[in-house]
Amino acid sequence: MGDKYLKIILLYGGKSPEHDVSILSAFSVISAVYFDYYQVQLVYIDRTGQWVKGPLLTEAPETDETLRLTWDPTGADVEAFTGKVIAPGDIKEDDAIVFPVLHGPNGEDGTIQGFLEVLDMPYVGAGVLASSSAMDKIMTKYILQAAGIPQVPYVPVLKNEWKENPKQIFDKCEGMLLYPMFVKPANMGSSVGISKAENREELQNALKEAYRYDSRVVVEQGIDAREIEIAILGNADVRTTLPGEVVKEVAFYDYNAKYIDNSIKMAIPAEVPEEVSDKAREYAKLAYTMLGGSGLTRCDFFLTNKNELFLNELNTMPGFTEFSMYPLLWENMGLKYGDLIEELIQLGLNRYKQQASFE
Numbered sequence: 001m002g003d004k005y006l007k008i009i010l011l012y013g014g015k016s017p018e019h020d021v022s023i024l025s026a027f028s029v030i031s032a033v034y035f036d037y038y039q040v041q042l043v044y045i046d047r048t049g050q051w052v053k054g055p056l057l058t059e060a061p062e063t064d065e066t067l068r069l070t071w072d073p074t075g076a077d078v079e080a081f082t083g084k085v086i087a088p089g090d091i092k093e094d095d096a097i098v099f100p101v102l103h104g105p106n107g108e109d110g111t112i113q114g115f116l117e118v119l120d121m122p123y124v125g126a127g128v129l130a131s132s133s134a135m136d137k138i139m140t141k142y143i144l145q146a147a148g149i150p151q152v153p154y155v156p157v158l159k160n161e162w163k164e165n166p167k168q169i170f171d172k173c174e175g176m177l178l179y180p181m182f183v184k185p186a187n188m189g190s191s192v193g194i195s196k197a198e199n200r201e202e203l204q205n206a207l208k209e210a211y212r213y214d215s216r217v218v219v220e221q222g223i224d225a226r227e228i229e230i231a232i233l234g235n236a237d238v239r240t241t242l243p244g245e246v247v248k249e250v251a252f253y254d255y256n257a258k259y260i261d262n263s264i265k266m267a268i269p270a271e272v273p274e275e276v277s278d279k280a281r282e283y284a285k286l287a288y289t290m291l292g293g294s295g296l297t298r299c300d301f302f303l304t305n306k307n308e309l310f311l312n313e314l315n316t317m318p319g320f321t322e323f324s325m326y327p328l329l330w331e332n333m334g335l336k337y338g339d340l341i342e343e344l345i346q347l348g349l350n351r352y353k354q355q356a357s358f359e
Contacts, residue, residue: 007056007096008038008345009121011112012067013045016104017192017213025320026101027064028327032337035059038345043091044069044083045102052083053090089119097348098123101320105187108317109135122352124344125295126316133291134314137186137218140291144311147290149283152221152302152310153177156186159215162207169207170200173219180222183207185214196222225302225310228270230284231318231329232297233343235351238288240281241329243301245270266325268332276307283311295347298326 012026013019030040035058042054044067054069061067069083091098098121100112108125110132116123126134133139138156145151155173162169173181183206185193193213195206203219210217228243245267270277284299291297291314298318302310318326330340 005039006037006345007041007093008033009041009043009091009093009096009098011043011045011091011098011100012102013047014102014104014107015045015047015049016102016107017188018103018107019047021319021321022101022103022107023064023067025103025324027061027067028320028322028324028337029099029101029341030057030067031060032341033060034338034342041091041096042067042069042083043086049106051086051088051091053086054083088115092119092121096121097345097352099345099348100125101317103317103319104192105135108315109187122348124348126291126293126297127351130291130293130297131316134293134297134316135187136216137184137313138216139186140313141218143290144287147286149287149311150309151312152223154221155219157207157217157219159211159217162211162217166204170203173203174200177219177221179203181206182220182222183210184218184220185210186216186218188213223302223304223310225304226270227312228272228280228301228303229325229329230280230299230301231326232284232288232293232299233295233330233340233347235294235347235354238285238293240284241333242269243272243277243280244268244325244329244332245272246325264323266328268325268328272303273307276303276309280309283309287311287314294351295344296326298329 010026010030012022014022033040040057044052044054052069052071070081071083071085072081098116100123102108102112108131110128113128113131141151141154155176157169179198181197183195183197193210195209197203197206227246230243231241233239247265247267280301287299288297298315300312302312327337327340
């Protein structure tokens with residue numbers, strides 16, 4: 001266990017479209033923290049990018065509304081407000097570890113991780129390289145390709161290429177892929193900006209939608225497959241779970257289905273042959289190692305009716321809401337939520353100590 005009352009700086013919110021998901025995840029994390037050993041300092045990043053320091057908590061709040069800190073833009077000291085604006089560097093303090101529960105751009109893409117490295121503070125989760133590489137779907141595919149890990153056919157498409165010669169892009173996609181295709185922003189998560197295209201008109205609309213979020217987009221071959229996921233935990237000593245499955249009741253789950261309607265059902269563990277489970281865990285561990293992962297990651301696969309596995313993506317800061325796959329996968333392995341949070345904290349501290357030992 002950590003030292004008596006080690007401080008956890010819970011960093012959440014953010015400018016990305018996954019702002020609300022981050023708050024839900026942060027509330028679930030804080031509800032599982034062992035307050036016998038930790039105090040939790042709330043630091044909220046609002047939608048404009050303003051950093052707001054909230055109260056130091058010694059017990060879990062009752063609702064996630066507590067985490068939606070308010071602040072006075074005039075700077076007056078008014079008790080009605082629950083936080084005060086700070087400079088990002090003001091979170092720096094001794095005997096503390098940062099738990100960045102941030103999803104999407106400016107959260108799990110290496111930017112916050114690099115900032116915390118500059119501050120010389122320990123933090124939970126993957127480092128700069130693993131975060132940035134896993135967040136970028138195109139870069140992930142290049143790394144997986146180098147590792148020999150199977151993935152669905154894809155075409156990377158830059159916005160400038162599409163604007164200059166859209167017909168060439170359409171011809172390239174249709175020459176290499178079959179409909180349906182899935183169009184995804186390279187640097188986005190939680191199904192934000194992702195569309196399914198059944199024909200050229202839908203492909204054009206899907207590209208327009210994806211370019212609202214990123215100038216780099218990947219077009220993937222749609223396949224008829226189940227979705228199974230592996231949770232990964234560890235630094236040098238990497239552990240994996242049995243796979244879980246997202247049980248589809250519709251053809252494609254968008255952002256609302258995942259986080260607003262809570263209409264996704266999961267099967268944990270997934271009903272798959274043992275050899276498929278073993279192969280998925282092997283690929284997940286290899287991908288995690290190739291990306292230089294640390295702390296945690298969720299690895300997502302497609303599984304066809306012929307039991308072919310294709311690695312879809314890696315999420316270095318997967319959802320931590322009460323109905324999220326990552327903690328439920330570990331619960332199935334006998335690691336309860338609170339102990340999982342404790343392990344992540346210790347992994348972050350150990351990674352920091354190891355880095356400090358290098359000359």
